[in-house]
Amino acid sequence: MENLIGKTIDNYKIVSVLGKGGMGIVYKAYDTKLDRYVAIKMLTPQMTDKIRFIDRFKREAKNHAKLSHPNIVTVYGFIEYSDFLGIVMEYVEGESLDKVLQRQGRIHLYDLIYIVRQVLYGLGYAHKKGFVHRDIKPSNIMLNKEGITKIMDFGISKSLFDKDLTKTGSKVGTVFYMSPEQVKGLDVTHLSDVYSLGCTLYEMAAGNPPFNFETEYEIMEAQIKKKPTRIGDLISNTPDVLDKIILKMMDKNPNSRYLDCEDVQSDLAELEKNVSKLQTSYFQKRVNSSPRIKLYSILMFSGMLLFLLALSWFVYNQVDGLLKSNQLEKFKKYSVESLFAEESDSLFNKKIHRLNSGVNNDFNSIVFADSKTSFAVGDSGSVVVSRDTGKTWQSVNVNSKVLLNDVFSFRSGKCFVVGDSATLIMSKDYLASYIDVPTMQMRDGITFFNIYFKNENLGFITGNNGIILKTMNGGMNWKQVITNSDNLLYDIVFTDDKSGFAVGWEGTILKTTDSGETWIKMDSNSDTYLKSIDFNMNGYGIIVGGNGTLLRTTDYGRNWKKQNINIQGGFQKVKFINENYVIALGIRGAILISNDSGENWKQLKTKVYSNLNSLAISPSGDIFIAGINGTIIKLL
Incomplete structure (x- = not known):
């Protein structure tokens, strides 16, 4: 195959080789138009020698490009060069799960849960869109430096092959993760992906695939007839629920498996609770002491x-x-009391109090409407409400199973919820009743991530593909404004009636000075995702994002400076409590607090290992935090 390094194809300059496989070579390339790196999978000429194959390839690439989800590698399109055909994809800086397994042997249970949950999010989203991956395995799961898991090769590698292109031995390397129906050559559904993910989950826990035999025939026979050895029989002190999950995912009868990815999530939440109770060290061997x-x-x-x-x-x-x-x-x-009097009443001495939300689904947002009423929304249409200042929570049925990302509420009881599939729900009575608000003709694959109101009339919604919607009549009607960006936008905030900022993917910072009618891109000096932004009244602002990124401004956002924060993974949310105190939430239970407007930070010891996604402050000053697995905690 011709060496393409250094060549420019269309607007892509080939930089280096990322990997090689049976279908071709994956290159890292620089997009000269959009000023970003991409990955290009160039198929070998042998793969593109049939017109029918090329047509099918293009059709699959177009379909895959419709999938827009944080846990799926985005496909931008395809290119043709000489005898080569290429797929242009999102470049993920990180490594594949199979490389992690080769290096570590197996994955710690905390990390296992964290990774699998994200794969389930991506798979579940794609399944609802009618896509089946057909080739879930560790090498198709990427882990980036920000702690985000992404699924690669969605709907392309398997569905492209005609029967006459499939040769004996072509399954080697993937047969370890094939469902029985795939081995038999039967039609596959989303339940086949569930089985393959079960095989992957097994390898993450045990260090080897469930059927680690020498010949392909033995592996295929085992996929059809045998049950895998229980993890509990291989590794002591393993929670029984782990084997329960794997055996159900890998049931030979597709109809006896979990019905969908959401079904798996509930048992995964149970596994996480079991792991948090373990007093043993999962990866340490005991050494018997001599006399x-x-x-x-x-x-x-x-x-x-x-x-x-x-x-x-x-x-x-x-x-x-x-x-x-x-x-x-x-x-x-x-005296000790006088030396620490200033800090004794501060946030640094807060304790964690877990509340019972009544659900196991992940929460993405929490908000207070008034002194007593609060809401939390999240995965699978989960909505819970508290009417006693957060003491107890009850589920609210909104007749939706989509991912809900944010909720905003006024003291009057008027509230909005946004989420996947361009979902926008409005209520005027604290969600006792609600209506679906039309948001123009949003195309397929649009997800709303944040809703923000500057006042009773002026509000904004951010989404993927650079979308910002604006309302000037309290949310009854919305229009799309010009952003000059196609990146996913996570959060938005205004410092006054005219000036505002939005942050998102690939270090995107957008600024407006005309009440959100038009937006311009600022230089963030960051190429990682930026997840959340907030300001205090004095012009101090904080942006947080992936890979421990924390940016700070002291001049209302005109200049941003990166702070050195020693934290693993990424941040999820930042919020000013008052003019001095600010809280940042991260993955795996990280809570950082600053009492000097973000110049210096301390990390609370929470003993919480779940991702924390959102926080809210009650009118009385109580702080509530929401996260995955139905987590709602209060700082005491």
């Missing part, structure tokens, strides 16, 4: 005990002498 070591331990303990008794006698005599003298008066002004 000599035990003797040394006893002698050391005895010596330490004698030392402590002597020290106690010494301290007692010194303190007794101090109390009988007048020297104690000199130390009163340096």
